[in-house]
Amino acid sequence: MEFSRRAHAITPFYAMEFGRRAAELEATGVHVVKLNIGEPDFGAPPEFLREIARISDGRPMPYTGALGNSDLRAAIADFSRERFAAPIAAERVIVTTGASAALLLACAALINPGDEVLVADPSYPCNRRFAESFGAQVRLLPTGPDTRFQLDAAAVDAAWTDRTTGVMTASPANPTGTSLPYDDLRALSSTVAERGGWRIIDEIYLGLKDGERTSIAHDDPGAIVVNSFSKYFGMTGWRLGWMVVPEPMIPVAEKLAQNYYICPPTPAQVAALTCFSAESLAVAEARRSLLRERRQLVLDGLAQIPALSVPVLPDGAFYVYLDVSGSGLTASEFCDRALDEARVALTPGKDFGDRDAERFVRLAYATGEDELRAGIERLGEFLA
Numbered sequence: 001m002e003f004s005r006r007a008h009a010i011t012p013f014y015a016m017e018f019g020r021r022a023a024e025l026e027a028t029g030v031h032v033v034k035l036n037i038g039e040p041d042f043g044a045p046p047e048f049l050r051e052i053a054r055i056s057d058g059r060p061m062p063y064t065g066a067l068g069n070s071d072l073r074a075a076i077a078d079f080s081r082e083r084f085a086a087p088i089a090a091e092r093v094i095v096t097t098g099a100s101a102a103l104l105l106a107c108a109a110l111i112n113p114g115d116e117v118l119v120a121d122p123s124y125p126c127n128r129r130f131a132e133s134f135g136a137q138v139r140l141l142p143t144g145p146d147t148r149f150q151l152d153a154a155a156v157d158a159a160w161t162d163r164t165t166g167v168m169t170a171s172p173a174n175p176t177g178t179s180l181p182y183d184d185l186r187a188l189s190s191t192v193a194e195r196g197g198w199r200i201i202d203e204i205y206l207g208l209k210d211g212e213r214t215s216i217a218h219d220d221p222g223a224i225v226v227n228s229f230s231k232y233f234g235m236t237g238w239r240l241g242w243m244v245v246p247e248p249m250i251p252v253a254e255k256l257a258q259n260y261y262i263c264p265p266t267p268a269q270v271a272a273l274t275c276f277s278a279e280s281l282a283v284a285e286a287r288r289s290l291l292r293e294r295r296q297l298v299l300d301g302l303a304q305i306p307a308l309s310v311p312v313l314p315d316g317a318f319y320v321y322l323d324v325s326g327s328g329l330t331a332s333e334f335c336d337r338a339l340d341e342a343r344v345a346l347t348p349g350k351d352f353g354d355r356d357a358e359r360f361v362r363l364a365y366a367t368g369e370d371e372l373r374a375g376i377e378r379l380g381e382f383l384a
Ligand SMILES: Cc1ncc(COP(=O)(O)O)c(C=O)c1O
Pocket: 038, 097, 098, 099, 100, 101, 124, 170, 173, 174, 202, 204, 227, 228, 229, 230, 236, 240, 241
């Protein structure tokens, strides 16, 4: 069988590769502390699970409309207004199979072959793959601690060419855990709008952010704003996300979703209505506080290890972007040896871009406190 050039060209998602290696080690009876994957260990809110049990009674679970269950779209619009100060009509909310399907649909709707798309280096690697799948030339724009590893209006404006059509960015971001101050995000969005470009703003970690949580949908009705049940509600495996799209994009997204996957999973959509109850929101907020405690534990622990430094403190997503250059190892060597010798799984910077990729390692603190303590201790011993 001859596979496509794209299939050959795509690089592995190293976070998953390290997960596979960790699982292989664990199958031999070794305990591995898994700090490689951005997956909260809480599971879905209890009320959601009760609802899944209640509706798993043999009733039919037919397809929903391609844009999602209309009650859920309305509930997400209410949630966006109350939580993220974004007054949006329910018709603009499109329920998707995770944020992943939202990003894929948005790229399908916006990109023509040869279009240039700007993304931050480092950034969430799948964005590049989604855009390239539709023929985009992705241009990585190097970022650093000075802009909290975020794209800003000045960088995008300077990089814009005749071939540039849009920008994909996330705030708070993966792998750095850092967000762009809201005014800067708004400036970025309006710079792209002035250039006549589209902007996909991924807010999958916005629910977990410290302090103000305003969505760009508050100010920019032309932005495509992506979110998900995966992180704030801890529902990774239930595969449910959403995006808020500009009005003209609604029928386009509908056609594409009908063809690509018909609809997101019906049981998850029905039960997800419970996520916006007072009980479930209180659970999600309590977990947000817990994640902040975990972050402090990790930052305090890392501060005791002289070979490691954290140039920008995370303020939202549950990641720390660690500078490992003080260890004398490249990031790839560091991750290989941390797994083999210290039994700690991490993700090397090369997953997220090229700039300083062999200097940085991503640590995800989405796992429990005991595991985090063990992981930091093992890293400390390994480096000593
Ligand atoms: C920035 C970002 N966007 C999107 C996703 C995909 O999330 P989902 O599980 O909703 O498909 C992730 C997953 O880690 C992510 O970090």
